[in-house]
Amino acid sequence: MRKEPFVTSASFVLKGIVPPVATPFTESHDIDIPSLERLIDFQIDAGVHGLFMLGSTSETATLTFAKRVRILETAARKAKGRVPLMAGTMDMATERVIEHARAAKDAGMDGLVVTAPYYIRPSQSEIIEHFRAIREAVGLPIVAYDIPGAVQTKLTRETVWTLADEGTIVGIKDSSGDEANFRGLLIEAQSRPHFSVMTGSELIIDSLLIAGATGSVPGIANVDPHGFVKIYDAVQAGDYETAKSEQDRLYKLFAITRCGDLARMGWTASALGGFKTAMMLRGMIATNVMGRPMTRLNDAEVAKVRSILVEGGLLDA
Amino acid sequence: MRKEPFVTSASFVLKGIVPPVATPFTESHDIDIPSLERLIDFQIDAGVHGLFMLGSTSETATLTFAKRVRILETAARKAKGRVPLMAGTMDMATERVIEHARAAKDAGMDGLVVTAPYYIRPSQSEIIEHFRAIREAVGLPIVAYDIPGAVQTKLTRETVWTLADEGTIVGIKDSSGDEANFRGLLIEAQSRPHFSVMTGSELIIDSLLIAGATGSVPGIANVDPHGFVKIYDAVQAGDYETAKSEQDRLYKLFAITRCGDLARMGWTASALGGFKTAMMLRGMIATNVMGRPMTRLNDAEVAKVRSILVEGGLLDA
Amino acid sequence: MRKEPFVTSASFVLKGIVPPVATPFTESHDIDIPSLERLIDFQIDAGVHGLFMLGSTSETATLTFAKRVRILETAARKAKGRVPLMAGTMDMATERVIEHARAAKDAGMDGLVVTAPYYIRPSQSEIIEHFRAIREAVGLPIVAYDIPGAVQTKLTRETVWTLADEGTIVGIKDSSGDEANFRGLLIEAQSRPHFSVMTGSELIIDSLLIAGATGSVPGIANVDPHGFVKIYDAVQAGDYETAKSEQDRLYKLFAITRCGDLARMGWTASALGGFKTAMMLRGMIATNVMGRPMTRLNDAEVAKVRSILVEGGLLDA
Amino acid sequence: MRKEPFVTSASFVLKGIVPPVATPFTESHDIDIPSLERLIDFQIDAGVHGLFMLGSTSETATLTFAKRVRILETAARKAKGRVPLMAGTMDMATERVIEHARAAKDAGMDGLVVTAPYYIRPSQSEIIEHFRAIREAVGLPIVAYDIPGAVQTKLTRETVWTLADEGTIVGIKDSSGDEANFRGLLIEAQSRPHFSVMTGSELIIDSLLIAGATGSVPGIANVDPHGFVKIYDAVQAGDYETAKSEQDRLYKLFAITRCGDLARMGWTASALGGFKTAMMLRGMIATNVMGRPMTRLNDAEVAKVRSILVEGGLLDA
Secondary structure (H helix, E strand, O other), X not given: OOOOOOHHHHOOOOOEEOOEOOOOEOOOOOEOHHHHHHHHHHHHHOXXXXXXXXXXXXXXXXXXXXXXXXXXHHHHHXXXXXXXXXXXXXOOOHHHHHHHHHHHHHOOOOEEEEEOOOOOOOOHXXXXXXXXHHHHHHXXXXXXXXXXXXXXXXXXXXXXXXXXXXXXXXXEEEOOOOHHHHHHHHHHHHHOOOOEEEEOOOOOHHHHHHOOOOEEOOHXXXXXXXXXXXXXXXHHOOOHHHHHHHHHHHHHXXXXXXXXXXXXXXXHHHHHHHHXXXXXXXXXXXXXXXXXXXXXXXHHHHHHHHHHHHHOOOOOO | OOOOOOHHHHOOOOXXXXXXXXXXXXXXXXXXXXXXXXXXXXXXXXXXXXXXXXXXXXXXXXXXXXXXXXXXXXXXXXXXXXXXXXXXXXXXXXXXXXXXXXXXXXXXXXXXEEEOOOOOOXXXXXXXXXXXXHHHHHOOOEEEEEOHHHHOOOOOHHHHHXXXXXXXXXXXXXXXXXXXXXXHHHHHHHHOOOOEEEEOOOOOHHHHHHOOOOEEOXXXXXXXXXXXXXXXHHHHOOXXXXXXXXXXXXHHHHHHXXXXXXXXXXXXXXXXXXXXXXXXXXXXXXXXXXXXXXXXXXXXXXXXXXXXHHHOOXXXX | OOOOOOHHHHXXXXXXXXXXXXXXXXXXXXXXXXXXXXXXXXXXXXXXXXXXXXOOOOOHHHOOHHHHHHHHHHHHHHHOOOOOEEEEXXXXXXXXXHHHHHHHHHHOOXXXXXXXXXXXXXXXXXXXXXXXXXXXXXXXXXXXXXXXXXHOOOOOHHHHHHHHHOOOOOEEEEOOOOHHXXXXXXXXXXXXXXXXXXXXXXXXXXXXXXXXXXXXXXXXXXXXXXXXXXXXXXXXXXXXXXXXXXHHHHHHXXXXXXXXXXXXXXXXXXXXXXXXXXXXXXXXXXXXXXXXXXXXXXXXXXXXXXXXXXXXXXXXX | OOOOOOHHHHOOOOOEEOOEOOOOEOOOOOEXXXXXXXXXXXXXXXXXXXXXXXXXXXXXXXXOHHHHHHHHHXXXXXXXXXXXXXXXXXXXXXXXXXXXXXXXXXXXXXXXXXXXXXXXXXXXXXXXXXXXHHHHHHOOOEEEEEOHHHHOOOOOHHHHHHHHHOOOOOEEEEOOOOHHHHHXXXXXXXXXXXXXXXXXXXOOHHHHHHOOOOEEOOHHHHOOHHHHHHHHHHHHOOOHHHHHHHHHHHXXXXXXXXXXXXXXXXXXXXXXXXHHHHHHHOOOOOOOOOOOOOXXXXXXXXXXXXXXXXXXXOOOO
């Protein structure tokens, strides 16, 4: 079932640093639109190469359909034309994902990011049918999102190439943590020059870019996009030492994800809450409120994040 | 935060055999309302003690919001007042579950079945907040649904009793497969006589009822509700031999869940597809179409289900 | 490869309560032979139907070959002829297990308990070859030991029946916690009357015996063998109420496994250390020293075990 | 408990390419000493920087104590003084590992490789006690071996630095596949210049060396040590392009691990059997016999390995 090339995808190449944009909330759990707009500007001004709205870092799992639409509309209004805009469509199965995908298209997104179905524990062939059905129904370029930690099922390389070679997907975002398999994607993508192989890693992006990754979707880029753009540019320029020392700096910054008390909250809340707290302290967003039922960092935990930012030179003491 | 007793729950005791009602589809993936109505009548006529609409067996993960509402409205119209009606609210996080819960209340359901949040990998205290928020927002009796195979997180006994003793939940449906922990629930429930301890097991219901379980939610009861009602009645009457031999018979019937080719489909599709195929062959529903992207059993697989039914005396040769 | 029936196994039927005998240590980590002898007498006097030396509860993984031999020789000297004696042979692969099995035969054991190989993550067919090779080499009756929590691989029912029907194994001890699968073993064993289907469960033995289990290998029987013999006898007599209330009592006693601080020790050390501490407090053994590197319960933890024993009526206040 | 520096470790720095040497067997499962000697020469002649005897690749889990000793004695006799010799001590708990460690010292090994205990599922503090006890008892330099896929428990970075900073271990071999955590080890090792941070990776060694790894322990180096030495030398020389293209070549060669039929054998047998078959085809060893109960590659599977070698230029067609 080889497809005609997408008109939209003809000009669409996902590459570089594409942060999964966090979702700022007001104290009453509404979307904080002014903060979101400020954040989008901050990211684009820092030189990122695209924006991924409604990713895992965006706490998309906690958002109602209506809230998702508001975020996409805000992104389109604010950023459209400046950088490519990707929309996550996270949901359990095909028909529900198609509803999200249609809303993303209506809102003007440039492409979709789609995971394997979950809750139902699908086979690889059911995953393939899932992607095909979404592509048929909506017609936007699709980047497959491999995140077995959240959805329980891994996209095998066979599945990826089946979908890529028939034209169903234009790239992959790999958040599996399986870097040996990722290298296999990179090697096998050498004969597929238009296919984007993006990593979700935040901690070894230099290595993965040097090995040939097309780009990265680092959650912590919400806090410090300049650092990731610097890594990307350094690798492009062959300056691996700069890339490495910048990655080492950002690795240490990642300590902000470990400030939450895991007796109170899950790892996800601690990590994403660390991002939001750092963004709040840096003035990018107004609160560190989390999507329900995730727990917000308390004063003591905020103080820990603050001291990491100060130590890292991102905040005055 | 002890709650006033619910008016609704005052008369609400979930017990006995409460099948998770399958969702019949037409060839074009619409809800097959006549089949659903026939199935509801069949179950009630068989003597079941309640119906659980929108369970895992109902392929709820594949259903759009609109389809879920149609199913609940059909159940209310057809069954209301004859048996208690429970509605599953499966979704990833609090606000989305509240939307489903409100629709269930509007449709006239008698109670809700709520899992832990998923995708976000919550802590137990986040799970507790999740249940509290839903109860505050909607006010229907809630049965907690422990299904770590689908949602990755287990409800600990501490979480269950925190929620039960403050009045947030009125029962639990345990589909964890951890029968040693389930016995702990039963022992600790001896001092909580109004709390329902239901098992999702299909294979050892006799043992769990003898040990004190309030009832069962067996998916395969869609195919043969009479058998499960017979087990329940036998245990109530102290006739354990009958219960055991009936359970042994139904254990063998469970072979219909293993007819799907796992190279083509996931275990979920094979199991639920086995149920639907058997129901189709027995004339209860019109097709064995599955919610997308799950794979439908093909002719060879249907033939395997048929021969199991014939061997089990549920179908003429 | 159907085998001639074993002379030894002709008279060998493993059934009833067969405790996995704990290994008492002196303060200097030697085997405490007098305590071991006292423990063996205590168990046999309580009416147990066999003894399983060198089980998981015996901390066999921590024992050198020489220490294992001393334990087997002590058991043979003390118990031989009074009850059947089984010997665990826990090790990673075939040739090493054969060495343990030969030592067990030399020491006069009546049968072997053999797990799947580990570290090497075998296939089911490699597991089958493993059992066949041990049986060929040593010629004692073998009970297969399904304990995936320790060895990572589960024995499938197909594997069990392949080995049983060709005469390689005479029974199974199931410590998998998968009670639905265990029921399948029981149903399929109905046509194999000489095959022992033993459970390793300590928490729902009444249910499993009622469902047809041949017997049980409960670790906590080291502390209170009389209780388990009482359950077994009650089920044999059809007095399920007594069996249930006795199991409920022993379920609560199992709290002694949760007294260790998991920041200091693993769950295994906490559980087995709880057993040993209770045995020490009841005067059966001299110390609660653990096999290295497992951590011994400290004074505060011993006090917790003591109060559970007092509450349970097993120790005077 | 800071230790005096080891005399032995003063001159001991583990770095570079240190293959885990395969164990050649005769048709009757004896150690094939001539093949082992030939293999050792082949490796040293290829320029490897050390040899790791009795690693996971050596099928150590299948070897009796006596066979392990023969292998170590052969290695000492053949290689002593030419390259550092490390000995694996794989076993379940402390006293058993000490027995292996003493034998290694007696055989003249230069250092030990020690995993976490297994079967008993230890805590991190029990793991720490395990390493301390071995070091106290034997006094050889210890490299910690992190291989959670085989032993179920991961060595945390906290555990590693506790052991390193007190002088208990001199390095780590990381076969966990968690490359983000490995980067953390590398960053934190920047202030510990004498600590070896080795990777067990075979598939992305170039990236890990560029990121600062001290060296690598690649199983497939048994088949093609020259390739790995070339990667190491290229990275040392700053020639990352050569390292990358050589790694890409060896990645493709890794297809020899996927020739075994997983319906017959486990992944371990397929992988290690692929290595041994390739070594046999290249004339380094006499047979592809595996340690029991692992399954040997059959003729059809050998043919697959052969064609991969031919395609990779390692064998004439």
